[in-house]
Amino acid sequence: MTTTRPTHTPRRTPPDPAAASFWALTVDEVARLFPAPDAIAAPLALARARGHSRLRSWAGIVLRQLSSPITMILLVAALIATATGDNVDGGVILLIVVLSAALGAWQEGRAADAVANLLASVAVTVRVQHGDALVDLPTDAVRPGDRVVLGAGDIVPADCRLVETDDLQVDESSLTGESFPVAKQAGGPLPVDTPLAQRSNILFNGTSVVSGKAVAIAVLVGADSTFGHISTALETRAEPTSFETGIRAFGMLLLRVMVVMVAAILLINLVLGRPLIDSLLFALALAVGITPQMLPVVVSVSLAAGARRMARQDVIVKRLDVIEDLGSMSVLCTDKTGTITAGSVRVDRALDAAGQPSERMLDLAALNAGLQSGYPNPLDLAVLARRPLPPGAVSLDEVPYDFTRKRLTVVAEVAGQRTMITKGAFDGVLACCSRVDTADGIRPLDPIRAEIADRFRRLSADGYRVIGLATAPVDSDRPLQVVDEHDLVFEGFLAFLDPVKEDARASLAELAALGIRTKILTGDNRYVAATLAPQLGIDAGRVAVGADLAGLGQAQVHELVSRTSIFAEVEPSQKEVIVAALRDAGETVGFLGDGINDATALHGADVGISVDTAASVAKKAAAVVLLTKELAVVATGVRLGRHTFSNTLKYVRVASSANFGNILSMVVAAATLPFLPMLPGQILLLNFLADIPNTLVSRDNVDHERLEIAGVWDMRQVTRFMIMFGLLSTVFDLATFALMRWVFHTDAATFRTGWFIESGLTQFVAMMTLRTSRPAWRSRPDGVFFWVSLLVAAATVTLTFTPLGALAQFVAVPPALLLALFAMVLGYGLANEALKRFVRF
Incomplete structure (x- = not known):
């Protein structure tokens, strides 16, 4: 019978002091440190733990949504409004805070559940003895006292005392730096002061079995293990991807714009003698309006949706941030067995x-x-x-x-x-x-x-x-x-x-069409490797062998690696050298491997790709796991990665230009109008309605040509897009102001309602026209995304005629003005199409 234990982190209890030097204990003494597992209660405990883990995850997400700085600002604004007697504005702000937090938590929670389910499907497991049965547990679910059964290719899940061994050889290079396998045996106690590298009767967490078999008792797990102590002491954050860097830069850009503009608006309102509280609430609402508070949710949902989409195509993503690297991959290094060849040796x-x-x-x-x-x-x-x-x-x-x-x-x-x-x-x-x-x-x-x-x-x-x-x-x-x-x-x-696959040549051509060069790294001899080039249509020039790398300087290694497509007689350390040289040359490198000897190269690549049937050590090191070992599946994953990146960037572009245009319009309106152009609650309501379709942008279709090239985060291009299309939006906002004030002579309530309608409709038009660089009518959006966006736009109009609209202090807009607003929105859409001819993105 096979079962699983949840992968949440259990409540930590300090290890028994005697376990600190457990290599100096006999096997029986180590076994007595831990109570025997209750085989009957285990299934019920596991089920309860899974439920509790899920509840904790959702509770954490809700807490994050409610404790975000933006939400806290809004809650303070609601309290200020209520305390000064403005119960309507206070109630509206509070309602929108709750609805926004609920929307964000629901989307983020669904994304987290989806990712957890995907990770569970490719979890690296280890066999654990429970009574007379062996159960498979995720490696991070092993607890002190568990008896683990290990074989070649397995990851050691904890610091363990060996009980039985059979020709056991272990790779401890990740811990000691020793490149050769180390022999281990279940011997007697060793002196307490035995150096780490000579503790032959124990296994260390994170190392891997090269050959042989073993039964061992888990003693120290997680942060208590030797590897855990070293990892904590030397913990460094992984270098952020260009996607993460770009998102951060985008957020900082909008933050700077927000601070300047909001301060200007607050100052203008105070200079004009408007009430302090009203001016403050208005400025806070604008700050929230321009801040992309849904950006983390949109990114999480987009990446999780991309991961689910990939899973349907047999590509499991273990780390969501690798999706962007997968889409921008420029070189794929792969072994030939099972990918280039049929694998049926x-x-x-x-x-x-x-x-x-x-x-x-x-x-x-x-x-x-x-x-x-x-x-x-x-x-x-x-x-x-x-x-x-x-x-x-x-x-x-x-x-x-x-x-x-x-x-x-x-x-x-x-x-x-x-x-x-x-x-x-x-x-x-x-x-x-x-x-x-x-x-x-x-x-x-x-x-x-x-x-x-x-x-x-x-x-x-x-x-x-x-x-x-x-x-x-x-x-x-x-x-x-x-x-x-x-x-x-x-x-x-x-x-x-092991004949070359019939579709191997076509698969390599498909990767080449995506801008990805393929390099074959094989342990086979040079003569076998040389037969591959004509079969695959590769202009190999010559086949390099691993020994060619020896004695070369860094520049020479880079030159050899860049011009060579097939490497033969390659050792594991040489695979790592080839990957590192390609990365140093500015390439985004993928490495596809499934053997014990591939683990270091998988870890060193930008995108480590393995297969579900791989050795545990290889699957653990990989960021992407294929359920089918086919190059065509890699090409599919690359396209889906680019799809996800393109849709996330789509939201960034449209949100930045819309927010920049709105805040600029607000500055002008605040300086020229005798009243606030929109009430704080109205601004927040508009922002909330816009967030609904934004959470669905991950579903949207992407133009074919976008999938054929690697997506690149270009902050200059994002800034140029924001300024150009934001200014265009401001021009139409100001035209709308002039229309309502000088043609229709509207009062304050009608003006605010009209601008609310115009803003809601232009947000829909902006997304539909700016989601593509093509003419909008030549790029079909996703059906659900389109209809939800259209319904929200329609709701923006109809809301103003309902009792709920009256609660938000909207009034019925005259039909003539409504038609004029529709005409203005249509003109805005046509202007966007015209400007797209001059602004490339």
Whole structure:
């Protein structure tokens, strides 16, 4: 039975002091530190915790909405109005505060729930023993006392005391900087002062299993763990994306405009002798009007909507802020297996050293593949699919695979006979051999070493992935070590076939059409890699190998990486170097990988992309998880990222120009009119109505040409857009003022009502015309977004004729004035279309 525990952070309790040096304790002493888990109560506790976590999340969102600076300003304004006897304005302001907070909380809460559900679908899990059953829990849900069962590729979820081990090798580079795997074993207690890197009987939170198996007791979790202490001490904020920087700059721009304009309006009203309270409330309402208080909600909703849209296309986003980077990706680095190739690796040929078919080769390969305890890989699975492990075969010892040796050795016993079998990269295996198995028996290798190497090159040039296999007799019970991999007998070749996907060339062309260059990083040899270029239509020039990077200066690395499309014989650290060089050159780099050896490159890329079937360490490091390992899915994710970015920028442009135009109009109106151009409650009501369709902007359609290029946040362009279209809005506002004052000779109430109507209608027209750089009639908006926006615009007009409008101190506008206002709004829309010809965006 498999269950999950909620991923909320449990209430922290201080760890037992004895746990501080738990490597100095026996396994039994560590186990006694924690009560046995109650298997019966666990499901009920988990269900309650999930419900409580959800309630806490929603309560936090509501509290944030009500405690925002803008909301607090409005609440103070409502209290001031009520205290001075203006109960109507006070009540209207209070009602709008509640409605705005409810709208924001509802949208933000839905976005948070959507993201939580998406993250749960790709959570990295670990197996935990509960009684006689194993349950899968998210790694961050493991608690002290849990017994975790670990295998190759698993993330260690806590600082743990080892209970059982089987050829366990752990990557501790994230903690110690040591690049080679470290052997671990469930031994006895160690001295309390044992250095961190020598604590061989424990595992550290955040490290990963390279090979072998283990059972361990979780002791210190989260911030109490060794890694947690270091992370807290060195905690730094991730470098903000250009999107985050742009949003912040936009907010600061409007804040500066607001401070200047509101101060000017307040000063003008006071100089003109208007009541202090009325002037103050009016200025506060204007401050709220120009402040994009819905911007955080719109951004959250847009990103969450983008994440949901991506999930429907098999792309799960783990961090919402990566959506913008995904849309602006300029280079994609990827392995070839499963993305470029079909991923259905099969053993096509098993050959002896002379190049002849060999059943013995299949038998030896099956023993090596079936008895190894590391992470199951496609080559071993392909071997076992061709030749199953013989019954009765037993593994006596093993030297696990690592990315330096690039080989794996097991000692197999079959029918009482022991044999050491080494399988791996051809060059590495051949280097360990001094003899060769031939038709004439075991002979010295050197006389035919060049002939065997040439046979390997010819097989590789035919597109095969070729590995070597060697053996040696075993006549000792001593533990197997790396140094024993010498003086071996070369047995022959295994040739694997993994054909290029039929749609791979089209997928690369699709990415290229999106402005994304693809670089293939593979551990395969240079001869196999060279066969890819003509099949994929890549102008590869030459295939670079990982060793080419050694000894180069930074400038030389950058030059090599920029002009090379295919890298072969690449080690994990070299993948990281290639990604870093591309980023240094100003590229937005995506990295697609699913193996243990891909984790560092995934973490170092702007957009780490993995797949749902990846090793846990790879999936943990990735920011995006694909449910289907296809390049076409990556292209879809890029387009959806650009869709999300474009719609968010759409809101920023329209909101900034509308707010700037309105505040400028208010300054002029306050200086020239004998009364306030609009009451504080009316301004807030108008602002609230505009927010309703703004929360749906994430649904809007995006023009095709916008999806073909990476979106770039250009603050100059946003500022220019705001000024040009804001000034145009002000021109029509002033024309409306003149129309109402000098043509229709309106009183204060009619003037305010007319401007309220005109403002509501122009907000609708502004969004529909400025949402696209095309002529508005050549770009179809989303249906729901359009109709809700139209209904809100209609409600703005009809509201003024209702009792609720009377409560807000609106009056019925004469039909002739209403028609004149409609004509003014139509003219505004046509003027926007004309100005779009000269203002590029």
